[in-house]
Amino acid sequence: MSPSKTGKLADCIASQQKTVIFTGAGISTESGIPDFRSPGGIWDQFDPEEMTYQNFMADEKNRRKYWAFHHQSWRNIRDARPNPAHRAVRQLEDHCDISAVITQNIDGLHRKAGTDPERLLELHGTMWRADCLSCGETHPCEQAFDQIDSGISVPRCPVCEGDLKPGTVAFGEPLPKNVMVRAQKAAVSCEVFIAVGSSLTVYPAAFLPEMAVNAGANVAIINRDPTPLDSMAHLVSHGKAGEILPEVVRHLDEQQRHPRPGC
Ligand code: APR
Secondary structure (H helix, E strand, C coil): CCCCCCCCHHHHHHHHCCCCCCCCCCHCCCHHHCCCCCCCHHHHCCCCCHEEEEHHHHHHHHHHHHHHHHHHHHHHHHHHCCCHHHHHHHHHHHHHHEEEEEECCCCCCHHHHHCCCCCCCCCCEEEEEEEEECCEEEEEEHHHHHHHCCCCCCCCCCCCEEEEEEEECCCCCCHHHHHHHHHHHHHHHEEEEEEEEECCEEEEEECHHHHHHHHCCCCCEEEECCCCCCCHHCEECCHHHHHHHHHHHHHHHHHCCCCCCCC
């Protein structure tokens, strides 16, 4: 992002305007976690059509596939560390009025970076949790993956022996209602909406920047590649989140030393 663009974005945020940060898989690629739709991404290795909620609920064979899909990325996600982009989001929470950090990601890296859990909305659930389909109990996913490592291909609930499902939202599965309602409220009541590292192609999540624009917010898109929503954004920067967001924070530090008018 050119210095003028990061400066402009920092000016917007610095004027203490209510800001929402919305992230996708692209914010975690610099932590070694592949995204979904870039060349070589997850959907180049697995067929998303097989990872639907209906398939998972249909039979044991599909549940084995769904768990194997999650198991292949578990160690990478478990051991991944937040990168400068996650840390910059955390710092923005200290500098400004960040009303929500809405993420499509299931990797838990915003939590690891210290984002306030009260303002973190995990739209697509999390890889760190497993839910029992029978009794509804929730368990740490590590226990479920330990069962897979010991040869149980569909992990069982330690409480009732029911089948467990990873705490991630599958295609065709409703998003957690309370989370989506809070995300929509944040989108329509903010003044600045910053989308980072998302192709903005998956709904209903991709409705959120549109709702923000329609409610009068300034929308900024920070993404390595162009997105279908670039034309509606007030500010677009194609580049690496791990470089751009820390630059915005540096501008904000400067701004707070020498205040300038907002965006
Ligand atoms: N910095 C900035 N942008 C990046 C970086 C980076 N370091 N690395 C990748 N990107 C961009 C890519 O250009 C791409 O447009 O991040 C975007 C990631 O897009 P997707 O892979 O489609 O991921 P996302 O938008 O989060 O997908 C949404 O789709 O498959 C479902 O549930 C899954 O939550 C996911 C949802």
